[in-house]
Amino acid sequence: MTGQVLQPSGDPAIDWAARHMPLLAATFAEQGSALSGLHVGMTIHVEPKTAVLCQWLLQAGARVTLTGNIGTTVPATADALRRLGVEVLGERTDTAADRDAHLRTILDRRPDLILDNGADLILRLAQGAPPSERFLGATEETTTGGMHIRALPAEPDFPVIVINDSRLKLLIENELGVGQSIVQGFMNATNLMLPGLRVGVVGYGPCGKGTADTLRSLGATVLVADLDPFRRLDAIVRGHAVVDLPALLRGSDAVLLATGARDVIQEQHLPLLRDGVVIAGVGHEGLEIDKAALRAASVETVSLSPADGDADARVLHRLADGREVVVLHDTNMLNLTAAGGNPIQAMDLGLSLQAQSLAVIARGEADWRGARAVPDAVDRHLASELVALLSER
Numbered sequence: 001m002t003g004q005v006l007q008p009s010g011d012p013a014i015d016w017a018a019r020h021m022p023l024l025a026a027t028f029a030e031q032g033s034a035l036s037g038l039h040v041g042m043t044i045h046v047e048p049k050t051a052v053l054c055q056w057l058l059q060a061g062a063r064v065t066l067t068g069n070i071g072t073t074v075p076a077t078a079d080a081l082r083r084l085g086v087e088v089l090g091e092r093t094d095t096a097a098d099r100d101a102h103l104r105t106i107l108d109r110r111p112d113l114i115l116d117n118g119a120d121l122i123l124r125l126a127q128g129a130p131p132s133e134r135f136l137g138a139t140e141e142t143t144t145g146g147m148h149i150r151a152l153p154a155e156p157d158f159p160v161i162v163i164n165d166s167r168l169k170l171l172i173e174n175e176l177g178v179g180q181s182i183v184q185g186f187m188n189a190t191n192l193m194l195p196g197l198r199v200g201v202v203g204y205g206p207c208g209k210g211t212a213d214t215l216r217s218l219g220a221t222v223l224v225a226d227l228d229p230f231r232r233l234d235a236i237v238r239g240h241a242v243v244d245l246p247a248l249l250r251g252s253d254a255v256l257l258a259t260g261a262r263d264v265i266q267e268q269h270l271p272l273l274r275d276g277v278v279i280a281g282v283g284h285e286g287l288e289i290d291k292a293a294l295r296a297a298s299v300e301t302v303s304l305s306p307a308d309g310d311a312d313a314r315v316l317h318r319l320a321d322g323r324e325v326v327v328l329h330d331t332n333m334l335n336l337t338a339a340g341g342n343p344i345q346a347m348d349l350g351l352s353l354q355a356q357s358l359a360v361i362a363r364g365e366a367d368w369r370g371a372r373a374v375p376d377a378v379d380r381h382l383a384s385e386l387v388a389l390l391s392e393r
């Protein structure tokens, strides 16, 4: 597909990922020149696959300033990128205030292009943070970020491409990639056996669907709750038990939160939780359970984390009536915290959508203001490349 190769990064995990990312290599072979000489300000999980994107950007002649999301930065990846010349702001242990400062620093550097994740940078620009004189536009990874941008009183006066608004990404990354890696993260974090386990999946969008379907294929009994009747119907016809949230909480040994919405599990839901229930996050930020309410209801909080692991890997909350609730990784995305992130091929596709969308903006082909979906031509081109790649073996 491509004749170009990356130089070793100094981190075997990044090099391993690069070996399995042919779409991204082909993307830079075809379109990397559009990004030469540009400064890209990025916020994305700092882990080996995204590091491969940074390496390709550097090799194409771009400059990169990067910060991660809370709780998901891999220290070895950040160190390797710094050695390669990427300005990486922040650490795994950053607080929300730290991340806020890093986002401000990225904008202070006046990048020409933005790669955003949650619209944190784009909203600041839209609300008046001064852009670079030759600012070209931005990509936004998430649908939620796209919704924030579309809800602004006035859309930004620059083009934004919303990467999650791509049929191809929803299938390959959100459904299949997240589904596999969340379940892998659950198994890594708990060492529990899935056959016989009753797992509740809250939210049956592509991420919840992939998670629920993977769990069931490995022998778990799956309960699904969703507010949207179409999503509930989809879950029923795929053979899952569809219930309301209270019934799901009463009936689940483990609960995986895949809505992306805030405070889905609230104070009034805590009495419904089974003794010993394990709760973990799939959605973009660890905000789907009201943590203040859980803390207030707990008479004791104990870390059950392995000595060599993150302190928040397994945290037990003992409630006043003696029931125990175990929260994994503060409900941050379990595939990123406990399974090395999405599978490499899923991110090869997702990051190729990112790179091709950045190239569309850099070439001046994004002749609109505000948020739009990934151009159909980009989606179709990558779908054809992926079909060819998977068929030619």
Ligand SMILES: NC(=O)c1ccc[n+]([C@@H]2O[C@H](COP(=O)([O-])OP(=O)(O)OC[C@H]3O[C@@H](n4cnc5c(N)ncnc54)[C@H](O)[C@@H]3O)[C@@H](O)[C@H]2O)c1
Pocket: 142, 143, 144, 173, 174, 178, 202, 203, 204, 205, 206, 207, 208, 225, 226, 227, 228, 231, 245, 258, 259, 260, 261, 264, 282, 283, 284, 285, 333, 334, 335, 336, 342
């Ligand atoms: N872990 C990862 O690697 C990863 C990758 C991609 C996306 N995400 C995140 O995962 C989340 C889900 O993504 P998606 O593409 O499936 O999103 P989506 O919006 O298509 O699906 C979310 C579903 O949750 C349902 N929902 C919302 N509030 C609810 C509530 N209170 N109770 C029950 N159901 C509720 C919605 O009706 C919807 O069907 C998002 O936050 C997304 O950013 C995570």
